Amino acid sequence: MACTKKVILLTGGTGLVGQGIKSAAEQNPQPNEEFIFLSSKDADLTSREATKSIFEKHRPTHVIHLAAKVGGLYGNMRANLQFFRINMSINDNVLSVSQEYGVKKVVSCLSTCIFPDKTSYPIDETMIHNGAPHTSNYGYSYAKRMIDVLNKGYNQQHGTNYTAVVPTNVFGPHDNFNLEEGHVMPGLIHKVYKCKENNTPLTVWGTGSARRQFIYSLDLGRLFLWVLREYQETEPIILSVGEEDEISIKTAAELVAKGFDYEGEFVYDTTRSDGQYKKTASNSKLRKYLPEFKFTPIDEAIRATCQWFSEHYKKARI
Numbered sequence: 001m002a003c004t005k006k007v008i009l010l011t012g013g014t015g016l017v018g019q020g021i022k023s024a025a026e027q028n029p030q031p032n033e034e035f036i037f038l039s040s041k042d043a044d045l046t047s048r049e050a051t052k053s054i055f056e057k058h059r060p061t062h063v064i065h066l067a068a069k070v071g072g073l074y075g076n077m078r079a080n081l082q083f084f085r086i087n088m089s090i091n092d093n094v095l096s097v098s099q100e101y102g103v104k105k106v107v108s109c110l111s112t113c114i115f116p117d118k119t120s121y122p123i124d125e126t127m128i129h130n131g132a133p134h135t136s137n138y139g140y141s142y143a144k145r146m147i148d149v150l151n152k153g154y155n156q157q158h159g160t161n162y163t164a165v166v167p168t169n170v171f172g173p174h175d176n177f178n179l180e181e182g183h184v185m186p187g188l189i190h191k192v193y194k195c196k197e198n199n200t201p202l203t204v205w206g207t208g209s210a211r212r213q214f215i216y217s218l219d220l221g222r223l224f225l226w227v228l229r230e231y232q233e234t235e236p237i238i239l240s241v242g243e244e245d246e247i248s249i250k251t252a253a254e255l256v257a258k259g260f261d262y263e264g265e266f267v268y269d270t271t272r273s274d275g276q277y278k279k280t281a282s283n284s285k286l287r288k289y290l291p292e293f294k295f296t297p298i299d300e301a302i303r304a305t306c307q308w309f310s311e312h313y314k315k316a317r318i
């Protein structure tokens with residue numbers, strides 16, 4: 001029996017998460033799936049006209065919507081207004097144009113850092129709108145929360161199948177390793193690389209006590225494909241390692257040091273903010289669907305990312 005061809009358009013397909021999905025799709029190809037990975041150079045999705053043109057060109061049946069203005073704690077704190085406005089425009093354009101072009105399924109990307117600041121732990125999928133997000137990244141957070149509002153609205157009024165996933169902190173090849181703008185893990189990888197090269201102590205920003213659940217982009221890619229192919233709910237699903245796998249920033253720094261075989265001194269710059277102390281997320285919904293899913297051990301995933309960074313230093317986003 002001939003199976004219907006799926007044309008899967010990935011907005012933000014050239015970034016960390018998009019490239020993780022690309023690797024996962026290459027490892028587990030399906031004959032009826034064609035993937036198109038977009039960058040901002042293909043279309044600036046803050047423009048509705050540009051969004052329409054790229055949909056007109058590719059006529060996708062499915063969309064994985066990743067494009068976003070993304071940044072670490074310090075980048076967000078400096079530019080909450082821009083994070084809000086840019087992400088609101090991108091999300092509104094991508095979802096409305098998807099509906100206009102009859103896209104069957106859209107999987108968008110939320111984040112655990114958009115959850116209420118004052119909450120009980122572990123956080124789960126039902127708690128997204130239960131209170132204000134942390135003040136450091138309220139622009140990004142409110143814009144992301146509106147994706148869930150849009151998904152429900154489109155599904156109710158247009159019978160679409162739009163949903164969202166909620167990853168915890170992602171790391172892996174193709175990340176943004178910029179020290180000022182990037183997230184904590186790529187920042188540590190870049191710093192340790194430099195410290196090893198220059199034989200200098202490693203300065204970790206903050207006390208090192210904040211805790212995070214990290215997910216390797218290749219594991220996230222495998223889970224994204226499962227959501228695209230199998231998951232039928234409108235309600236978002238958290239894609240994360242277990243609560244027991246949450247680690248401190250200090251442990252993350254030590255694992256990165258091991259990843260580079262760096263044995264120098266560690267200094268904690270406590271004048272820098274730790275951000276939210278923790279945001280422990282429950283992956284029990286995911287585990288109900290996929291009890292056997294195996295995450296890559298974090299030391300292995302960090303070592304592989306350190307190696308990728310060393311090999312791609314000249315081309316990486318630094």
Ligand code: NDP
Binds near residue numbers: 039090
């Ligand atoms: P990256 O910064 O690595 O990639 C962002 C992607 O979005 C790039 O392909 C970029 O294109 C594209 N993009 C940015 N602005 C625009 C624009 N105006 N028009 C079109 N495309 C644009 O981000 P990640 O891969 O880390 O993030 C992907 C998704 O995952 C985002 O929605 C993010 O919120 C979410 N997420 C990420 C987490 C993380 O830890 N990184 C955690 C949880 C969620 P170009 O390459 O041309 O700049």
